[in-house]
Amino acid sequence: MNEMGQKLFNLPNLITSSNFLCGVMAIILAFFGRLEISALLLILAMIFDFFDGFVARKLGISSPIGKDLDSLADLVSFGLAPGILMFITIELRLNGTLGATYLKFHDFQFHDYTDWLSMCALSIPFFSLFRLAKFNNDTRQTDRFIGVPTPTSTIFFLFFPLLYWQIGFENTTPFEPSYPWVLDPLVMACTALIFPLLLISEIPLLSLKIKNFSLKSNIYQYLLLGISLITIFVFKIYALPIIVILYVILSIIEHNTTKHHEIQS
Numbered sequence: 001m002n003e004m005g006q007k008l009f010n011l012p013n014l015i016t017s018s019n020f021l022c023g024v025m026a027i028i029l030a031f032f033g034r035l036e037i038s039a040l041l042l043i044l045a046m047i048f049d050f051f052d053g054f055v056a057r058k059l060g061i062s063s064p065i066g067k068d069l070d071s072l073a074d075l076v077s078f079g080l081a082p083g084i085l086m087f088i089t090i091e092l093r094l095n096g097t098l099g100a101t102y103l104k105f106h107d108f109q110f111h112d113y114t115d116w117l118s119m120c121a122l123s124i125p126f127f128s129l130f131r132l133a134k135f136n137n138d139t140r141q142t143d144r145f146i147g148v149p150t151p152t153s154t155i156f157f158l159f160f161p162l163l164y165w166q167i168g169f170e171n172t173t174p175f176e177p178s179y180p181w182v183l184d185p186l187v188m189a190c191t192a193l194i195f196p197l198l199l200i201s202e203i204p205l206l207s208l209k210i211k212n213f214s215l216k217s218n219i220y221q222y223l224l225l226g227i228s229l230i231t232i233f234v235f236k237i238y239a240l241p242i243i244v245i246l247y248v249i250l251s252i253i254e255h256n257t258t259k260h261h262e263i264q265s
Contacts, residue, residue, distance in 0.1 A: 012056035016069045019048035023077030030085050033092075035161040036169075038085055042158060045077040046151050071132045078150035079128030082157040086121035086192045089161045093185045094118065117189035124157065127196035134200060144255075145205040148198040152244055156195065159240035160188055166237060198248070205251040220254045 022045035030038040052070065056062060094114055128150050140146055160183065167177050181187060206220055224247055231239040231246070 010061055010066075011059065012052045012061055013066050013069055015048050015052040015055060016066065016073050019045045019052065019077055020069075020073035022048065023073065023081045026077070026081045027084050030081070030088050030161075033088075035085065035089065035165045038081070039158045039162050039165075042077060042081055042085075042154055045073075045081075046154070049074065049077070049151060067136060071136055074150050075125070075128060075132055078154040079125040079132070082154045083121050083124035083128075083192075085161045086124060086157055086188065087118045089164050089183075090118040090121060090185050090188050090192075092164065093179070093183060093188070114185065117185050120189040120193040123193045123196045124153070127199040128153070131199035144207045144251075147201045147203060148205065148244075148248070150199065152247065153196065153199055156241050156244040157192070159237060160191075162237050162240070203248065203252065204255045205248065206254055220250050224250055 022041045026038040026041040026045070029041065049070075052066075056066060094117065131147060131150055134147070135141055135145075135149075138146060163180070164183055167179060167183075170177075206224070208221060208224075224243075227246060228239070228243045231242050235242060
């Protein structure tokens with residue numbers, strides 16, 4: 001294998017490609033109505049996304065090819081895939097049933113505004129595209145993020161299909177179960193339309209990469225981890241959006257506290 005082949009097919013890049021394949025499989029399974037497996041595949045993609053950078057740093061491997069591959073994989077797994085999951089979840093709430101295994105796209109009539117609600121989910125891959133391009137060229141994002149990262153956005157949006165699946169899975173009667181207000185198609189559509197704006201926002205957010213285990217230098221990361229574990233135990237699926245919102249709030253507090261200390265010094 002020549003030098004270019006070695007740069008292309010190294011261990012970090014193969015891990016990145018696993019992230020990409022998880023995203024592709026998640027999209028395929030989502031169209032067959034397996035929302036829960038699709039969501040699990042995206043969580044697995046996040047694990048691969050973490051370890052490709054971790055392995056690259058440990059092996060001292062860095063290349064423009066790896067950076068481009070990572071962005072392309074993230075666009076599929078954390079842009080297109082969650083967008084499609086939200087699209088399908090909204091469609092199933094509007095027109096489908098809990099037993100649906102596929103979407104009948106020929107049933108789209110676009111007679112009123114409800115027929116367009118699922119299209120709001122396209123905002124997720126649209127702004128993810130710009131988020132990833134911005135991250136690759138923004139020199140400020142070395143020690144912290146500027147704007148919500150695409151994996152964090154995906155965690156937020158996985159809440160909706162997982163909750164829809166859980167309610168359907170637990171429903172044992174032939175009648176349609178009672179859905180909480182968060183699964184109202186209009187609520188989901190508005191959320192899918194508005195939340196992705198945080199991807200390209202100028203909000204400074206904590207980097208979740210812990211370089212050392214010092215409590216003083218990672219106090220907010222440890223605080224986020226501890227509260228997240230408690231939240232997951234107490235609220236289960238509902239913990240997903242809560243953790244993301246908590247992450248944004250803690251990041252803003254940390255940024256303002258650090259800025260205040262810098263001004264005083």
